[in-house]
Amino acid sequence: MATNGREWTELDRELMRLIGKAWDGRDPRPSNRAVAKAIGVTHPRVADLMAGLHGTPTVDEYCNLCILFGLDPGRTLNEALRAVS
Numbered sequence: 001m002a003t004n005g006r007e008w009t010e011l012d013r014e015l016m017r018l019i020g021k022a023w024d025g026r027d028p029r030p031s032n033r034a035v036a037k038a039i040g041v042t043h044p045r046v047a048d049l050m051a052g053l054h055g056t057p058t059v060d061e062y063c064n065l066c067i068l069f070g071l072d073p074g075r076t077l078n079e080a081l082r083a084v085s
Contacts, residue, residue, distance in 0.1 A: 012056045014080040019062075020050055022069035039064035 023029065032050075036043040041061065048054045049061065057065075066073040 006056050008052050008056055010084045011080055013052055014083050015062060015076065016049055016052060016057065018076050018080060019065045019069060019071065022071055023050075026069070035065075035068065038068050 023035070030038075032043040032046045036046045039046075039061065045061075049057055049065075063073045065071075066076050
């Protein structure tokens with residue numbers, strides 16, 4: 001296990017910003033606990049992802065969040081890449 005987590009990049013932050021935008025657009029907005037249960041992580045992990053803290057998003061977490069909020073992971077990645085380049 002790594003002793004230090006990988007630093008968040010601009011791309012990591014942009015991906016989570018796009019997911020957060022889709023999340024905020026939900027009515028009603030799901031709780032961290034509901035999202036965590038849906039994607040198979042803990043609610044503190046969801047809070048960390050949305051705040052850009054601790055470990056960076058895994059591919060699995062990223063894809064599951066996209067799918068949960070109706071985003072296409074490939075298109076969302078391309079959008080984030082355009083935004084940070």
